[in-house]
Amino acid sequence: MTHDLILSGGHVIDPANARDGVMDVAVKDGRVVAVGADVAGQAAKTVAVDGLYVTPGLIDIHVHVYGYAGSMFPDAHALTGGITTVVDAGGPGWKSFEDFKTTIVDRSKTRVLSLLNIVAPGMLGAVEQDIGEMQTEACADMIRAHPEIIVGTKTAHFGGPGWEAVDGALRAADLSDTVAMIDFWPRPTRTYPELLARMRPGDIHTHVYARHIPVLDDNKRVQDCMWEARERGVVFDLGHGAGSFWWRLAIPSTRQGFPPDTISTDLHRSSALIPNANMITTMSKCLNMDMPLSEVIRRSTVTPAEVIGRPELGTLTVGAEADIAVLDVRRGAFGFVDSGRARHRGDRRLECMLTVRAGEIVWDVNGMSWPDWEDAGEYAVIQ
Ligand SMILES: [Zn+2]
Numbered sequence: 001m002t003h004d005l006i007l008s009g010g011h012v013i014d015p016a017n018a019r020d021g022v023m024d025v026a027v028k029d030g031r032v033v034a035v036g037a038d039v040a041g042q043a044a045k046t047v048a049v050d051g052l053y054v055t056p057g058l059i060d061i062h063v064h065v066y067g068y069a070g071s072m073f074p075d076a077h078a079l080t081g082g083i084t085t086v087v088d089a090g091g092p093g094w095k096s097f098e099d100f101k102t103t104i105v106d107r108s109k110t111r112v113l114s115l116l117n118i119v120a121p122g123m124l125g126a127v128e129q130d131i132g133e134m135q136t137e138a139c140a141d142m143i144r145a146h147p148e149i150i151v152g153t154k155t156a157h158f159g160g161p162g163w164e165a166v167d168g169a170l171r172a173a174d175l176s177d178t179v180a181m182i183d184f185w186p187r188p189t190r191t192y193p194e195l196l197a198r199m200r201p202g203d204i205h206t207h208v209y210a211r212h213i214p215v216l217d218d219n220k221r222v223q224d225c226m227w228e229a230r231e232r233g234v235v236f237d238l239g240h241g242a243g244s245f246w247w248r249l250a251i252p253s254t255r256q257g258f259p260p261d262t263i264s265t266d267l268h269r270s271s272a273l274i275p276n277a278n279m280i281t282t283m284s285k286c287l288n289m290d291m292p293l294s295e296v297i298r299r300s301t302v303t304p305a306e307v308i309g310r311p312e313l314g315t316l317t318v319g320a321e322a323d324i325a326v327l328d329v330r331r332g333a334f335g336f337v338d339s340g341r342a343r344h345r346g347d348r349r350l351e352c353m354l355t356v357r358a359g360e361i362v363w364d365v366n367g368m369s370w371p372d373w374e375d376a377g378e379y380a381v382i383q
Pocket residue numbers: 062063064089241266
């Protein structure tokens with residue numbers, strides 16, 4: 001056999017390579033080996049995916065898979081939704097990183113990366129307010145020791161009057177030549193425009209459409225400081241979460257030309273329920289804010305890969321690890337709920353039909369890749 005797997009006849013959207021059309025995708029030894037019309041050669045398994053979209057495996061750069069009661073082991077919610085890479089946002093700090101690696105990273109099929117919390121224990125215990133635990137040098141040292149897993153720093157939930165948490169995360173990112181993800185709560189002593197001025201090009205402002213973020217001015221126009229920060233290269237991340245995505249901010253911003261740079265979920269046990277903050281639904285929400293499908297895919301694949309400094313991910317480039325999502329766009333009358341429990345009606349909903357991780361089919365909701373039982377002969381477990 002020339003190939004292990006061919007996904008045939010799907011509509012490939014691969015923004016990194018400017019592919020947008022009906023093509024086959026061939027996989028061998030865990031890697032993409034050919035993409036194009038009528039790929040030559042035989043495959044051990046060919047799956048017809050006509051009428052569906054074939055995209056790089058999705059990348060969710062804000063999840064919680066470690067460190068507090070709301071975190072969830074990734075595979076059951078990531079791979080079933082086409083997500084092949086997740087970035088844990090601040091679960092461990094440098095003191096708990098080894099435990100995170102042993103219990104989560106090494107045990108999951110999903111590729112798990114980390115934004116290391118500037119607070120030494122991470123989210124274990126209510127310590128994110130403890131300035132004494134913000135150890136910049138030790139955080140940077142751990143990042144440098146694990147560049148294969150750690151892609152930057154994280155600060156979140158800090159309620160104090162000063163800049164210790166933000167500046168610590170930015171400094172540790174600077175020392176380790178990575179980026180910082182900032183979850184910020186404005187205070188009179190540290191304002192939002194001041195935050196944006198502090199952030200470096202490439203740093204990630206998550207929860208951009210949260211109620212506590214002054215995206216819009218009194219006239220409902222996107223604030224000048226946001227345009228200026230975007231112009232400078234600050235990254236605005238959706239980071240849905242239980243409380244951080246509000247239609248009244250997201251829709252006016254997107255209509256004024258200020259969509260999220262990256263689509264992410266902040267998925268944990270409570271955000272997964274009523275606001276339905278999983279990746280495929282969050283992408284559907286963007287689609288129904290009139291973001292073109294190709295842009296929804298771009299902001300869920302190649303852009304997050306670039307933002308975390310992993311340009312080899314989020315693409316179907318020949319030679320890349322074969323992380324692939326097969327998606328359907330259902331049409332009908334749908335509704336999408338935000339963190340304020342308000343609904344936005346829409347006519348399209350994305351669904352994940354099949355997921356390939358490192359060349360292996362790990363999710364196949366309709367059994368497209370398996371034979372009908374009447375034709376399977378005296379079968380045991382079919383490969
Ligand atoms: Zn979060």
